[in-house]
Amino acid sequence: MDAVGFHITGAFDKILDITECHLMDDINNQIRNDIRQYALQNGLEFYDLRQNRGLLRSLMIRTSNTGELMFLVQFRIETPEEQQQADDLMKHISESFPQITSLLYVDNHKANDTFADQEIHVVKGKDHIFEQMEDLRFKVGPKSFYQTNTEQAYELYKVARSFAFDGLEKDKPLVYDLYTGTGTIANFVAKQA
Numbered sequence: 001m002d003a004v005g006f007h008i009t010g011a012f013d014k015i016l017d018i019t020e021c022h023l024m025d026d027i028n029n030q031i032r033n034d035i036r037q038y039a040l041q042n043g044l045e046f047y048d049l050r051q052n053r054g055l056l057r058s059l060m061i062r063t064s065n066t067g068e069l070m071f072l073v074q075f076r077i078e079t080p081e082e083q084q085q086a087d088d089l090m091k092h093i094s095e096s097f098p099q100i101t102s103l104l105y106v107d108n109h110k111a112n113d114t115f116a117d118q119e120i121h122v123v124k125g126k127d128h129i130f131e132q133m134e135d136l137r138f139k140v141g142p143k144s145f146y147q148t149n150t151e152q153a154y155e156l157y158k159v160a161r162s163f164a165f166d167g168l169e170k171d172k173p174l175v176y177d178l179y180t181g182t183g184t185i186a187n188f189v190a191k192q193a
Contacts, residue, residue, distance in 0.1 A: 004036040004046075004059070025063050031071060031097055032059060038092055044085055047076060052111050055082050060142065065150050068129035070102040072142050074115060077107045090123045101125045104142055116143050133157065136187055145181055161189045 008014040020029050039046065039056055047054035057074040064070075071093065075086045086105065094103055103124040106115045120127060120142055128141040131150055140146045147153030165173065175193035177186035 004032050004039075024061070027063065027069065027097075027099065028061050031061065031093070031100075034096060035059065035073075035089070035093070038089060042085070042088070044089065049111075052076075052109075053078075055085060057108060058113050062129060062140065062142075062148075064129045064131050064140070066130045066132050066137075068101045069099055070104070070129045070140075070142065071097070071100045072104040072106065072120075074106045074108050074113060076109055094124045102127065102129050102142075106142075133184075133188060135191075136184075138184060146184070157185055157188045160185050161192065164189055165192055 004015070004018075019033055021032075035056075038044070044056055045054040047057040053076065055075055055077065057076055060070075060072040060074070062070040073086075073090065073093070075082075077083050077086055086107075090103065090105060093100065103122070104127065105121050105123060106118045107121070108115050108118050110118075128139050128144075131138045131140055131146060133150070133154055138146060147156075164175070173193055175186060175189055177183045180186055
C-alpha cells in the first residue's frame with residue numbers, strides 16, 4: 001500500500017492515506033504530502049509490515065513551543081541503492097524544509113516500529129529540541145517520552161500542582177518523585193516544595 005497517514009483503528013498493518021490532519025500544525029501536512037509525492041515520483045518502496053520489507057517505514061514530527069521542529073524518518077535499508085534513495089530523500093527534506101531544526105533518521109530492520117534500541121543518524125541540526133514550561137526547559141530527543149500536546153500538558157501540570165498543594169498548611173511541603181517516568185511533573189511543582 002502506498003499511503004502516508006495514520007494507522008487504521010484495529011488494523012496494525014493498514015494506513016489511512018490522508019492529505020490534511022487538523023490536529024497538528026500545518027507543517028506536518030506539508031512535509032507528509034511532500035514525502036508522499038517525492039516517494040511516488042522516485043519509486044521509493046513503502047514498508048509492508050506483514051512482509052517486513054520496503055524502504056519507507058514511518059515518520060515522526062515534533063513541533064516545540066520554543067519554535068523548534070524535529071523530524072525523523074524511519075527506514076528499512078537493505079541495499080546500497082536503498083541507502084542512496086534514503087540519503088537523497090533526506091537531502092530533499094533538508095532543502096525543502098529549512099525550518100526543520102533537527103532532521104534525523106533510523107534504519108530499523110525489526111518487525112515493529114520501536115526504535116529505542118536503534119542508532120539515530122543526525123542529518124541536519126541537533127539530536128534534540130527544547131520544550132519550555134514556565135521557567136523549566138526540557139531537552140527532548142527522538143527517544144524521549146514527553147507530552148505530545150505541550151499546551152494541554154501545561155494545563156494538566158497546573159491542575160496536578162494545584163491538587164498537590166491546595167489546602168496544605170505547610171509553607172514548603174516535601175515532594176517525592178516516585179515512579180513518574182522522567183519526572184517532569186515533579187520538576188514542575190518542585191519550586192513550591
